[in-house]
Amino acid sequence: MTVYLLRRLIQAAGVVLAMSVIVFIGVYAIGDPVEILISPDADQFERERAIRAFGLDRPLWQQYFTFLGRALQGDLGRSFVFNEPALKLILQRMPATLELAVGATVVALIIGVPLGLYAGLKPESPVSKGVMAASILGFSLPTFWVGLMLILVFAVQLGWLPSTGRGETVEVLGMRWSFLTADGLAHMVMPAVNLSLFKISLVIRLTRAGVRETMLMDFVKFARAKGLSPRRVIAVHVLKNIMIPVVTVVGLEFGGTIAFSVVTESIFAWPGMGKLIIDSINVLDRPVIVAYLMIIVLMFIVINLVVDLTYSVLDPRVRLEAKGA
Amino acid sequence: MSTTTAPSAAQAAPTPPAPPRVETPFQRFVSEFAASRLALAGLAVFTTIVLIAVLAPWIAPQNPYDLAQLDIMDSRLEPGSVGGAGFTHWLGTDDQGRDMLSGIMYGLRISLIVGAGSAVIACMVGASLGMLAAYAGGRTDSAIMRLVDLQLSFPAILAALMILAVLGKGVLNVVIALVLVEWAYYARTVRGTALVERRREYIEAAQCLALPTRRVIFRHLLPNCLPPLIVVGTMQVARAIALEATLSFLGLGVPITEPSLGLLIANGYEYMLSGKYWISFYPGIALLVTIVSINLVGDHLRDVLNPRLKR
Amino acid sequence: MTATLEVRDLRTHFFTRAGVVRAVDGVSFAVDRGKVLGLVGESGSGKSVTGFSIMGLVDPPGRIVGGHILFKGQDLAKLSEEGMRDLRGNRIAMIFQDPMMTLNPVLRIDTQMIETVQAHAKVGREEARQRARDALGQVGIPSPDERLKSYPHQFSGGMRQRVAIAIALLHKPDLIVADEPTTALDVTIQGQILAEAQKLCRETGTALIWITHDLSVVAGLADDIAVMYAGRVVEQGPVDEVLDAPFHPYTVGLIGSVPSRNRRGEPLRQIPGMTPSLLNLPEGCAFRSRCPRAEPRCAEPPPMAEYRPGRFARCIHPYNTDAVAA
Numbered sequence: 001m002t003v004y005l006l007r008r009l010i011q012a013a014g015v016v017l018a019m020s021v022i023v024f025i026g027v028y029a030i031g032d033p034v035e036i037l038i039s040p041d042a043d044q045f046e047r048e049r050a051i052r053a054f055g056l057d058r059p060l061w062q063q064y065f066t067f068l069g070r071a072l073q074g075d076l077g078r079s080f081v082f083n084e085p086a087l088k089l090i091l092q093r094m095p096a097t098l099e100l101a102v103g104a105t106v107v108a109l110i111i112g113v114p115l116g117l118y119a120g121l122k123p124e125s126p127v128s129k130g131v132m133a134a135s136i137l138g139f140s141l142p143t144f145w146v147g148l149m150l151i152l153v154f155a156v157q158l159g160w161l162p163s164t165g166r167g168e169t170v171e172v173l174g175m176r177w178s179f180l181t182a183d184g185l186a187h188m189v190m191p192a193v194n195l196s197l198f199k200i201s202l203v204i205r206l207t208r209a210g211v212r213e214t215m216l217m218d219f220v221k222f223a224r225a226k227g228l229s230p231r232r233v234i235a236v237h238v239l240k241n242i243m244i245p246v247v248t249v250v251g252l253e254f255g256g257t258i259a260f261s262v263v264t265e266s267i268f269a270w271p272g273m274g275k276l277i278i279d280s281i282n283v284l285d286r287p288v289i290v291a292y293l294m295i296i297v298l299m300f301i302v303i304n305l306v307v308d309l310t311y312s313v314l315d316p317r318v319r320l321e322a323k324g325a
Numbered sequence: 326m327s328t329t330t331a332p333s334a335a336q337a338a339p340t341p342p343a344p345p346r347v348e349t350p351f352q353r354f355v356s357e358f359a360a361s362r363l364a365l366a367g368l369a370v371f372t373t374i375v376l377i378a379v380l381a382p383w384i385a386p387q388n389p390y391d392l393a394q395l396d397i398m399d400s401r402l403e404p405g406s407v408g409g410a411g412f413t414h415w416l417g418t419d420d421q422g423r424d425m426l427s428g429i430m431y432g433l434r435i436s437l438i439v440g441a442g443s444a445v446i447a448c449m450v451g452a453s454l455g456m457l458a459a460y461a462g463g464r465t466d467s468a469i470m471r472l473v474d475l476q477l478s479f480p481a482i483l484a485a486l487m488i489l490a491v492l493g494k495g496v497l498n499v500v501i502a503l504v505l506v507e508w509a510y511y512a513r514t515v516r517g518t519a520l521v522e523r524r525r526e527y528i529e530a531a532q533c534l535a536l537p538t539r540r541v542i543f544r545h546l547l548p549n550c551l552p553p554l555i556v557v558g559t560m561q562v563a564r565a566i567a568l569e570a571t572l573s574f575l576g577l578g579v580p581i582t583e584p585s586l587g588l589l590i591a592n593g594y595e596y597m598l599s600g601k602y603w604i605s606f607y608p609g610i611a612l613l614v615t616i617v618s619i620n621l622v623g624d625h626l627r628d629v630l631n632p633r634l635k636r
Numbered sequence: 637m638t639a640t641l642e643v644r645d646l647r648t649h650f651f652t653r654a655g656v657v658r659a660v661d662g663v664s665f666a667v668d669r670g671k672v673l674g675l676v677g678e679s680g681s682g683k684s685v686t687g688f689s690i691m692g693l694v695d696p697p698g699r700i701v702g703g704h705i706l707f708k709g710q711d712l713a714k715l716s717e718e719g720m721r722d723l724r725g726n727r728i729a730m731i732f733q734d735p736m737m738t739l740n741p742v743l744r745i746d747t748q749m750i751e752t753v754q755a756h757a758k759v760g761r762e763e764a765r766q767r768a769r770d771a772l773g774q775v776g777i778p779s780p781d782e783r784l785k786s787y788p789h790q791f792s793g794g795m796r797q798r799v800a801i802a803i804a805l806l807h808k809p810d811l812i813v814a815d816e817p818t819t820a821l822d823v824t825i826q827g828q829i830l831a832e833a834q835k836l837c838r839e840t841g842t843a844l845i846w847i848t849h850d851l852s853v854v855a856g857l858a859d860d861i862a863v864m865y866a867g868r869v870v871e872q873g874p875v876d877e878v879l880d881a882p883f884h885p886y887t888v889g890l891i892g893s894v895p896s897r898n899r900r901g902e903p904l905r906q907i908p909g910m911t912p913s914l915l916n917l918p919e920g921c922a923f924r925s926r927c928p929r930a931e932p933r934c935a936e937p938p939p940m941a942e943y944r945p946g947r948f949a950r951c952i953h954p955y956n957t958d959a960v961a962a
Contacts, residue, residue: 018475026491136624140616142567144574145590145609152602163598218737225691225732226752226803227725236751240742259480263571267594278575281490289490300478316742316787 008308012301019297020071023290024064076294077287081280086291090273094295095175096166097272100264101257103179103192105250108199113246115200116207117234123212131204138201143260147194147267154190162187164269191268195261199253206249210242217241244314251307255300357629367621374615378433385427386412390582404603417603419592425603428589429611435585436615439496440566443503447565448558450504451511456542456550458512459519469512476509485568489577499578503565514557518550552630559623563616570612586612638709639666640843641690641811646703646713648682648689657914659685659698661867664940667811667843667860672834674854674875675847676890677864680911683847684733686864687813689713690845691730692720708810726756729804733816735797739788745799746784752806771802775832794825801829808840815847830857851894855879863887866912866922869940873947883943883954885927921951929953 070076076086119128155163167187169176178184214220215238223237224230262274269275273292280288359365377384387394404417404425416425458469476484488502522528523546531541570587572578574594579585584592586608593604648660660682667673677683688694690705692712705712707728712720724730732738740748749768750761759767765784772780775798788796797817804812814833818826834857837844846857854861854875862872863884871884882888889907909926921927924934933952940950943957 015475026487136620137617140563140567140613140620142570142587142609142612142616144571144587145605145612148590148594148597148605148609152597152606156598156600156602218732218734219740221693222730222732222738222800223740224693225724225730227721227723227755228751229721229755232751232755236747237740237743241740244742256480259483262482262486263575266575277486278577281486281577284490289487293487296483304478314742316744317789 008305012305015301016294016297020068020294021064023293024067071294076291079280079285079288081283081285081288086287087295089276089288090291090295093271093273093276095177096270097258097261097265097274099177099179100188100191100195100261100270100272101254103188104195104199104257104261105254107192107196108203109246109250111196112200112203113207116204117211117239119204120208120211120215121234123208128208132208135201135204138197138204141197143194143197144263144267146197147190147264150190150194151267161190163190166271191264191270194267195257195264198260199250199257202253203246203250206246207242210245211238214238214241244311247314248307248311251303251310255296255303258299259296354629358625361625361628364621364625367618367625370614371618371622374433374611374618375437377430378437381427381430381434385424385430386414387424387427389423389428389431389584404607416607417601419589419604420596425589425607428584429586429608432584432586432589432608433611433615435496435579435583436566436569436587436612439499439503439569439579439585440562443500443507443565443569444558444562446500447504447507447561448511448554451508451513452515452547452550452554454508455512455515456519456547459516459523460538460542460546466516470516473509473512476506477513481506481564481568482571485572486575486577489572494577494580496579496583499569499572502572503568506568507561507565510557510561511554514553515550518553519546522546522549556623556627556630559619559626563619563623566612566619567616638706639668640708641845642666642704642706643686643690644704644706646686646689646705647701648685648694648698649701650698652697652915655915658867658917659914660689661917662703663864663867663869664703665860665862665869665872667845669810669843670837670841671860672837672844672846672858674858674861675845675864676849676851676854676861678849678911680914681864682867682914683849683864684815687730687815687845687847690811690813691724691728692717693724693730722756725752725804725809726807727809728811728813729807729809731797731800731804731812731814731817734820735793735800735817736820738800739796741788743787744784745786745788749784749799749803749806752803756807767806768802771806772799774805775799775802776828777802794821794829797821797825797829801833805836809842811843811845813845813847816849817846818853819848819850826853833857851879851890863890866917867914868922868950869948870923870951871949873944877944877947881956883947883949883956884923884951885929885955886923887949888955889926 074087078084079086079089082089115131119131122128151163154161162183165187166176166178166184168181168183169178170180170184171177172180178188220233220237223233228237258273261270261272262278264270265272265274266278273295277289277292279285280292382388404415406417407413412424414424414426416429418424419428454469458466484506485502488505489498492498492501528541528545531545536545569578569585570590573585573587574591576591579588581588589608590605590612593601593606593608597605643666644664646660646663647658650657650659663682663686665673665675675683675686685694685698689700690707690712692715694700700713703713707723712723715723739745746765746768749771750764753759753764753767754761757764768784769780772783777783777795777798783791788799791799797820801817818829821829830853833844833846836842846854848854858875860872861875861878862869863878863886864870865886871878871882871887878887879891882891886907893906907926912922912925918935919937920935921930921938924930927934931953938950938952940948942948943954
């Protein structure tokens with residue numbers, strides 16, 4: 001197990017390194033590095049002094065190592081707009097994005113698993129066919145437009161839900177959370193549902209395919225031959241087997257959800273990392289862009305690792321191999 | 326991946342008319358495809374949309390790019406009102422007095438060009454690299470596939486955002502970003518199929534005849550990789566259109582002078598809170614219908630072309 | 637005394653898109669307490685579907701369309717799903733063919749056993765576990781306490797089949813339907829399991845239906861034999877008599893195609909032709925296209941006839957009898 005973890009961590013370090021090269025080349029070499037590092041209001045003298053100070057007159061590979069050395073110390077530059085360390089800015093916004101992404105995942109599972117289960121158990125029923133058609137729609141609907149329509153219907157026309165912002169927050173563990181207050185929760189409903197649309201379709205399809213496959217297995221028939229109720233056969237024997245692919249895919253999709261929250265946060269003015277990065281791109285606040293990218297890469301690696309570990313907890317066959325390794 | 330691929334349409338086209346009429350693979354493909362009314366409807370709708378986009382300059386009530394035709398007095402008219410130019414704005418007008426129906430017709434052009442253009446280029450780049458990986462094997466293969474893995478592990482929307490942040494706005498830049506985001510899907514698909522196909526007897530036979538490598542790849546290997554490529558391509562066109570719309574909505578896609586559907590929707594965003602829904606609503610419907618029709622076709626193509634589902 | 641199970645004219649059909657498949661088409665037999673019936677036939681003869689019909693586990697598009705399944709006098713074919721569920725795993729148990737597939741790979745053995753105990757008996761977890769442990773010991777699994785905490789993949793094929801048998805035995809059923817339970821196992825393990833199965837029936841009075849395509853298994857295990865062909869029983873009777881002097885040409889062919897030490901050097905006899913498709917089966921004897929004794933009259937459906945006391949065959953000109961077809 002330790003060997004396995006160690007190997008994974010080395011792999012992860014490799015990916016971070018590769019991404020840092022790409023980000024460095026992308027943002028520092030293609031874009032004008034002076035623009036990135038020096039505030040545009042600086043005069044000629046200051047600029048030249050800064051160029052020397054930052055080592056921009058040195059070869060690219062030396063510059064990269066300087067960048068890497070700073071990054072390792074947690075210094076990813078200062079935001080021009082907020083005049084604060086970029087890293088701190090992003091970490092401040094992270095709880096908002098995380099709770100939105102978790103909310104979306106929960107919504108996707110609550111809606112997707114039962115619908116997929118039904119569609120898998122009764123594939124010929126009209127309801128199942130409707131569910132499957134709707135899932136194609138879920139894949140096709142442009143998320144941002146659905147977000148607008150949600151605002152139009154539930155905020156503008158019906159006035160049931162607030163359209164923008166996080167609402168009231170509570171501070172827990174030094175971070176502000178919306179989902180703990182009624183007002184915050186009301187603010188969260190529409191963005192979370194919007195963000196979960198694609199995932200609902202994904203979960204429905206995965207669950208349905210899994211159910212149809214599992215129901216044909218001998219062990220399901222054997223479970224019925226043991227005289228178990230259909231309820232127990234489905235809830236324990238079938239669901240436990242299906243949860244393995246569902247948890248894996250939904251877990252891996254969590255990174256995608258965080259990335260896609262860029263769109264949802266822009267629509268609902270949700271003050272998370274996604275909104276920050278769009279604003280930063282629009283004003284070319286490049287240190288923030290770089291910091292955001294590096295953080296996202298790190299998050300992806302953590303997510304993949306967690307999903308792999310969860311997978312081995314869920315599937316006893318994998319667990320044994322991991323122990324043997 | 327797929328194992329027994331039905332002979333592709335390309336090699337099936339010329340069949341001598343034999344007395345007991347034998348169905349060619351292509352004819353079977355057509356009849357199997359036509360078996361789904363939903364997919365046929367999707368194809369019909371999509372064809373109509375393409376026609377509207379192509380014919381927009383002749384059938385649109387107004388040229389939305391011609392500022393001389395716009396009247397600021399006509400701005401934000403409700404659907405069905407008659408504007409200063411004397412014709413009815415069936416879908417209303419936007420904040421600059423632009424007829425929404427004309428705007429959508431012209432917007433479709435941009436969306437389709439960007440979507441299809443990026444898909445075609447990405448397909449050529451991806452398929453070539455995938456074929457190269459499968460055929461060369463060894464280090465070339467692992468280098469290309471590492472790149473594919475890296476690309477696929479990173480969400481498309483973020484990668485595209487970053488590329489556009491570096492390159493700046495513009496139709497061409499959007500296409501470049503979409504190509505860079507999408508090539509990996511094609512590469513993976515082609516490599517997977519090609520790896521299976523190249524072990525087949527017919528490839529070995531072609532190699533035994535000492536045919537030039539290029540000929541083996543393009544005349545023998547590629548046609549047999551087409552079915553999965555077509556499926557992925559169809560789905561990717563839909564994805565590209567959606568992604569372009571999203572990027573334009575975020576203000577990082579096409580410039581205001583060439584509004585795609587996404588930009589039209591973004592323009593209406595600020596007026597929606599005051600109940601002027603039509604500026605965002607109708608372009609969204611157009612976008613939705615386009616994407617759904619492509620996905621319906623693609624979904625069914627996948628079933629028809631997937632040999633594993635053959636019973 | 638009524639038989640533990642009596643099947644009368646059972647018909648189970650599958651309504652597929654291509655047409656109606658008469659997988660089981662008029663099957664009758666009976667098993668008494670403590671007896672073993674060998675249900676023999678090639679794959680596709682309908683023997684497994686017969687087993688699932690008794691269990692009430694025929695899934696759509698299949699359906700029992702006629703006949704009676706009298707279990708201790710109660711007709712299972714007319715029983716509600718709830719009533720059937722009370723009997724399944726309790727009074728009637730089933731053992732499946734492939735032990736690698738019958739246990740749920742993601743649930744521990746104790747979970748899979750305890751749920752079976754608790755499905756039919758109102759007992760606490762501890763007592764259920766106790767019973768599970770006893771059942772494992774009964775089928776010869778060493779250190780059952782430890783094994784209960786294992787997952788199926790930690791067992792060998794033979795051990796898994798023992799676990800499946802232990803699950804079947806949990807409620808000391810009156811009838812066990814075993815669907816080729818030793819086909820997937822090594823010969824030595826097959827022998828052990830057969831010996832244990834026989835012992836169990838003698839000791840507990842459980843009636844056993846052993847479905848198989850292997851005549852040698854039936855020869856050593858069963859009291860009676862029913863040979864199935866194309867959805868019908870073509871011959872039945874006491875196992876020794878049938879194997880010594882088979883009536884039906886199909887049984888003759890089946891016995892002839894078993895490799896034997898006594899006939900070494902001779903070419904193995906085969907039954908010519910293939911099992912017919914059950915879809916749109918023609919009227920008359922289904923075996924006639926492969927039968928050396930076939931004649932025009934075989935196009936009429938042959939009746940089941942008792943040529944000797946307790947010995948039945950569905951053939952108008954059987955072997956090994958003096959009966960001359962009238």
